[in-house]
Amino acid sequence: MLPEKLQQYMPDFSMRFDLRFFVIGSALPLLLLVLAFTTGLLNTQKVIESRINNLDKVVIEPRIPLAEQEEIATASYDEQETHNTAESHEEAKNDVTKSLYYRSGNYVLPRVTAEGDTVFKEFSLSNVYPAADEMRRVDGKIAIIFIDAGAYPALLRQAQKELPNVFSYAFTPYIKDISAHIDPNYENWLMFLTQPEDFPYSDRGPLALSNEQTQESWQAALEQSIGRTKNIVGLAGYPAAKFLTTDTSREFTSAFLAKAGLGYIHGDIAPDQVSKFSSDIPMGQADLVIDSVADQNDIALKLRALERIALDSGSAIAYAHLYPETIETLKKWIVDIGSRNIQLTTASQLVK
Structure with missing residues (x-):
């Protein structure tokens, strides 16, 4: 202290x-x-x-889980064959149908026969609605393709039950047992999986083609996509696809489609680029998507716009999704479509 x-x-x-x-x-x-x-x-x-x-590994919004996509991407045709129905065995007896395919490794791929037959010609359906004898005259024809079909099996069955078989279906390759979903009483297409413009924020999985890949990778991915089933008439491309923006990708795709005898519906290829595809390929353009917004009123407005395109140009092709709202709106829309001098038909009938 x-x-x-x-x-x-x-x-x-x-x-x-x-x-x-x-x-x-x-x-x-x-x-x-x-x-x-x-x-x-x-x-x-x-x-x-x-x-x-890890951009090449990003899958932002797959409709089918990534693990299942990877499994499907490597599945062989033989693994799918176990699910084929009696119709498939009857098909095997048809020499023309048999000659349309050849085996390449694990896959069975379509080809043009020596006689010039193709899967496009063989499996295209010329269905129309209303029937031709019910029409006073036809001023415009419309085809509607349900894209990504099979991702929701219950809605696929509902659409096929409640809508006429004039509607076409484009299946995603990522369906397990894809042959079991494809009904030959309908016109069936396969989605052409390509890199979207907003990649990597949107990604279409391991089978999607991108400009950064080699041509060998493109070939392998397409063989895996189309080699697990039959009764496919062609490929349907997504809108806003980044892939077909180069000469190399267009030349490759054109050669592949021509060799396979497949038709092609493109989403948004510029008119001056369409001429660069082989004239042997039946091609058409999807004019719009009718259900970007899954609302019945909005879908009805898009259908009116589709009618105007068909009446102005003679024909129109639209994409749709298997949404409950879309199915219900289409059921109402087709009731009096004939009174407006418009006829529904399958997509193959509107390609050139």
């Missing part, structure tokens, strides 16, 4: 410590906030770098 006289000259440490604690206590939350913000930035940067380094 210091003498009282000396204590008066000593600094007041208690006050200083109190002040220091006050300053530190006030600054601590701010320091913690800065530290958390910095840590968050670093973590965000790591996530971004990780995504950039």
Whole structure:
């Protein structure tokens, strides 16, 4: 204990410590906030770098789980054959049908026969609705293709039960047991999986073709897509596809389709580029998607727009999804379509 006289000259440490604690206590939350913000930035940067380094692995919105996509992407034709029906065995007796296919490794691929027969000619259906004898005259023809068919089996069955078989169906290759879903009483297409414009935010899975791949990769992916089933008349391309924007990709696709004898519905190829495809390929263009918004009123407006295109140009092709709203709207729409001098037909009848 210091003498009282000396204590008066000593600094007041208690006050200083109190002040220091006050300053530190006030600054601590701010320091913690800065530290958390910095840590968050670093973590965000790591996530971004990780995504950039793994762009080829990103699958943002697959309709079918990635694991199942990978399984389907490597499935052979023989694995699908176990699910074929009696109709398939009857088909095997048809020499013309048998000659339309050849085996390539694990897959059975379509081809043009020596006589010039193709799967497009063999499996195209010339269905019309209403029937020709019910029409006063036809001013426009419309074809509607349900895309990504098979991803929702219950809705596929509903559409086939409640709508006439004039509607066409384009199946996603990622369906397990795809042969079991394809009904020869309908016109069947297969989706042409390609890299979308907004890749990698949207991705169509391991069988999608991209401009960064080699032609060998394109060939392998297409063989895996089409080599697991029959009764396919052609490929249906998505709108806003980035893939067919180069001469190399267009030349490859044209050669593949011509050799396979397949038709092709394209989403948005520029008119001056269409002429670069082989004249042997039956081609058509999808004019619009009627249910970008799954709302019955919006779909009805799109159908009116589709009618105007058909009446102005003679024909129109539209894509649709197997949404409950779409099925219900189409059921109402077809009731009096003949009164407007419009006839529904299958997609193959509107390609050239």
